[in-house]
Amino acid sequence: MAEPTRKELLAVYKRGPLTLRKALIGLTAKDLDAHPIKGEWSIREIVCHLADGEQISAIRLRRLLVEDQPLLRVRIDPAAYAKKGRYDKIPLPVALAAFDGARGMSFAVLSNLSPADWNRAGTLSEHGPYSVGNWLQANVNHLAAHIAQIMELREALGKGPKKAAAKKPTAAKAAAAKKVAAAKAAAPKAGAKKPGVAAKAAVVKKAVAAKKTAAKKA
Numbered sequence: 285m286a287e288p289t290r291k292e293l294l295a296v297y298k299r300g301p302l303t304l305r306k307a308l309i310g311l312t313a314k315d316l317d318a319h320p321i322k323g324e325w326s327i328r329e330i331v332c333h334l335a336d337g338e339q340i341s342a343i344r345l346r347r348l349l350v351e352d353q354p355l356l357r358v359r360i361d362p363a364a365y366a367k368k369g370r371y372d373k374i375p376l377p378v379a380l381a382a383f384d385g386a387r388g389m390s391f392a393v394l395s396n397l398s399p400a401d402w403n404r405a406g407t408l409s410e411h412g413p414y415s416v417g418n419w420l421q422a423n424v425n426h427l428a429a430h431i432a433q434i435m436e437l438r439e440a441l442g443k444g445p446k447k448a449a450a451k452k453p454t455a456a457k458a459a460a461a462k463k464v465a466a467a468k469a470a471a472p473k474a475g476a477k478k479p480g481v482a483a484k485a486a487v488v489k490k491a492v493a494a495k496k497t498a499a500k501k502a
Contacts, residue, residue: 338383
């Protein structure tokens with residue numbers, strides 16, 4: 285499978301806020317705070333994590349563009365962020381607004397980069413060389429992973445996407461099908477003899493038998 289182009293990645297990155305909101309459609313406040321899978325965050329906590337992650341990543345991007353070969357720290361403690369940041373108490377609209385703002389600003393920055401800017405790089409602690417292009421791919425992957433996590437929690441809550449029901453035939457299609465069935469039933473089966481032919485054959489057979497009987501008596 286071919287690697288996505290930079291243009292394709294930028295399009296996916298830009299759609300991030302809409303993609304996230306689609307994953308939340310139909311959820312109640314109770315759903316957002318439920319823990320249907322032991323050891324997993326709630327959906328509200330995931331959204332808050334995404335909001336914080338987007339803001340942290342925004343700073344990394346700016347450092348890549350401004351500093352020469354910056355050393356970027358990757359290791360953070362998401363659980364501590366969730367606990368100290370009281371993710372469970374953050375209103376969902378606030379978390380979404382923070383995600384939207386950070387991603388929207390970064391997208392505007394990315395949209396105006398020169399070819400030389402895209403080649404700027406630093407070092408990501410514990411991972412090694414890290415370019416602006418790597419940054420974009422990592423952020424697209426990060427959201428995709430957590431969208432999948434949200435969908436898994438939705439399934440556990442019984443709020444997974446509904447499968448499309450089979451479409452019922454329209455009245456016109458049903459009537460047409462009924463006519464076809466009636467025509468097939470009325471049509472003679474392959475190999476069947478017509479009633480007139482069968483009757484004639486029976487008369488001829490009787491006549492031949494009568495002649496043979498008369499010949500024997502003569």
